[in-house]
Amino acid sequence: MTNEEIIRIINDSLIKEFELDSKKMVPEAVLYDDLELDSLDRVDMVIVLENAFKFKIREEKEIRDIRTLGDIHSFVINKIREIERVS
Amino acid sequence: MHGEKRKLLFKPAAFPRKNNFTVILMNLWVFPLLAVMTIIGIIISSPAFLVFKITLRMETFRIIRLFVWIYGRGWLAIVKPFTRFQTEGLNKGDISTPCIIVPNHLSFFDTFFLAALPFNNVCFAIRSWPFRMAWYNPFMRLARYLDVEETPWEDSFEACKRELLNGAALLFFPEAHRSRDGRLGRFYSGAFKVSVATGVPVVPVCIAGTGEMYPPGQRLLRPAKVRLKALPAVSPDRFPGPYGHMEMRKHVKALMAQEIEKMR
Numbered sequence: 001m002t003n004e005e006i007i008r009i010i011n012d013s014l015i016k017e018f019e020l021d022s023k024k025m026v027p028e029a030v031l032y033d034d035l036e037l038d039s040l041d042r043v044d045m046v047i048v049l050e051n052a053f054k055f056k057i058r059e060e061k062e063i064r065d066i067r068t069l070g071d072i073h074s075f076v077i078n079k080i081r082e083i084e085r086v087s
Numbered sequence: 088m089h090g091e092k093r094k095l096l097f098k099p100a101a102f103p104r105k106n107n108f109t110v111i112l113m114n115l116w117v118f119p120l121l122a123v124m125t126i127i128g129i130i131i132s133s134p135a136f137l138v139f140k141i142t143l144r145m146e147t148f149r150i151i152r153l154f155v156w157i158y159g160r161g162w163l164a165i166v167k168p169f170t171r172f173q174t175e176g177l178n179k180g181d182i183s184t185p186c187i188i189v190p191n192h193l194s195f196f197d198t199f200f201l202a203a204l205p206f207n208n209v210c211f212a213i214r215s216w217p218f219r220m221a222w223y224n225p226f227m228r229l230a231r232y233l234d235v236e237e238t239p240w241e242d243s244f245e246a247c248k249r250e251l252l253n254g255a256a257l258l259f260f261p262e263a264h265r266s267r268d269g270r271l272g273r274f275y276s277g278a279f280k281v282s283v284a285t286g287v288p289v290v291p292v293c294i295a296g297t298g299e300m301y302p303p304g305q306r307l308l309r310p311a312k313v314r315l316k317a318l319p320a321v322s323p324d325r326f327p328g329p330y331g332h333m334e335m336r337k338h339v340k341a342l343m344a345q346e347i348e349k350m351r
Contacts, residue, residue, distance in 0.1 A: 040276045
């Protein structure tokens with residue numbers, strides 16, 4: 001899976017689950033201010049990503065540092081590449 | 088639909104220009120009376136509070152919630168000459184408590200119309216900005232309303248549990264904001280998370296017409312037909328598992344969207 005495909009899946013999943021405006025889905029979008037996701041949405045977001053990519057990330061400490069959509073893209077891409085290396 | 092310019096569903100033209108006289112009359116009637124009711128309410132609330140406290144030994148937050156409900160009933164009386172107000176499913180006994188009420192949100196005055204609920208022990212779980220209104224803030228604090236925006240979720244959740252255990256109705260606006268175009272906005276998870284965690288049902292309440300009467304950004308009230316309809320309670324038992332609250336959120340939103348479409 002290419003980085004572009006991963007980013008597309010992430011964006012589509014978040015747009016669908018949280019009814020986000022696709023025009024706002026830019027890497028620098030801040031989750032709280034620009035996408036208006038609250039603290040509960042961040043928990044739900046982890047579930048959405050786990051469902052989309054069939055991995056478990058809810059215990060990962062780096063999730064707490066995620067602030068922007070670009071951070072999510074980087075986190076998921078790194079996670080998938082890590083899984084690919086191990087398997 | 089995302090990102091497209093969306094057609095307004097509010098119908099400000101429902102009352103044509105020849106009725107401008109009615110609009111002016113309504114505003115000359117409603118706003119001064121609301122101000123007078125608010126001032127009188129603030130003045131008499133202290134002695135009335137003492138009477139309730141001493142004679143009925145009610146808890147402070149219960150007395151204030153009762154006052155808020157009476158204030159809302161006063162609003163219903165004030166706007167009555169200019170609104171055709173209908174309710175459905177809001178008679179005594181129609182809704183069991185504890186429960187979690189989730190109305191759609193079209194107007195500042197939605198909260199006033201919610202005085203049509205058949206009980207007064209209602210705890211609003213709302214965003215921060217209403218707490219910034221100096222004349223309402225003391226009452227909201229004394230009524231133990233929940234500021235779910237500023238308070239950490241864990242603390243809000245504990246407060247929600249306490250209210251439900253005490254038999255109150257919790258009220259969340261799941262859209263968090265007033266609709267800008269009359270359409271149902273995205274739903275946030277809070278109400279549904281509380282429901283799934285506590286087993287307390289959600290009661291969707293569909294509001295129509297307040298957006299025509301006083302939408303966000305408009306200064307003048309306009310005569311309107313306002314309708315409130317409570318849908319049957321939705322049990323969280325139907326939504327088990329870690330994604331239950333998300334499924335319940337989508338289900339309730341779909342029910343409300345369908346009903347609101349019919350009410351237009």
